[in-house]
């Protein structure tokens with residue numbers, strides 16, 4: 029069976045103003061980098077409001093829908109913008125992770141990658157922020173727990189920024205282990221080790237500016253992997269941001285493309301041990317186009333190797 033790739037052309041219709049780092053070209057470059065790979069290509073459905081209601085109150089969903097401009101842009105926080113295509117893009121992004129969970133838990137795909145935008149891990153329960161409108165990774169977790177009745181799901185977020193939204197949405201969810209590594213200090217400022225969730229199921233791993241792959245590998249081996257193995261998740265969800273790359277303009281970590289391949293391969297090993305290899309990965313950040321394309325391809329190639 030092949031790794032599934034979920035995406036939709038609507039995700040290219042979410043426009044941001046000139047000079048904004050979270051731009052259409054990101055997804056174009058990612059899709060181009062994955063073009064020659066032998067993947068099971070699927071089109072993302074629109075998420076249903078019932079799906080989104082697993083993580084957001086109706087007021088937030090209504091507010092996003094009503095913030096859609098008929099032309100141009102609407103700024104909804106310091107760095108988050110909407111264009112006429114943004115609502116459909118956000119519903120496709122959320123729909124992609126829901127379908128990916130269905131495919132992997134239904135045994136139709138060994139693992140899956142969602143090439144989507146807008147990203148999701150900064151969106152909190154009632155707040156769109158940091159380029160994110162809906163909390164895609166947390167939605168994947170809740171869908172797996174509530175719809176598929178899993179007992180334990182893990183989210184691993186290696187984006188360079190703290191997954192504050194995922195942490196917020198799963199803060200009091202004892203069935204979800206949330207592991208997030210981030211450069212600290214860095215926007216949004218949260219993600220300290222003492223933020224551990226209502227049931228001690230949140231693990232924050234701060235990494236110092238200018239640290240590289242060696243520090244990341246040591247931190248994951250010492251903290252994240254033992255915690256994951258002890259938790260024994262039935263599904264691993266990856267918030268795959270590639271902005272810890274040494275070439276990324278928004279942060280100061282120095283991971284190489286090989287580091288992204290390494291962490292993916294290690295997570296695949298743990299998934300093999302715990303849950304028959306079941307992984308759903310979703311695109312978060314990554315703002316140097318070459319680094320993003322190369323690291324995403326390396327990530328997906330490791331998922332493909334594990335799917336054999």
Ligand SMILES: [Zn+2]
Nearest residue numbers: 187189271313
């Ligand atoms: Zn990021």
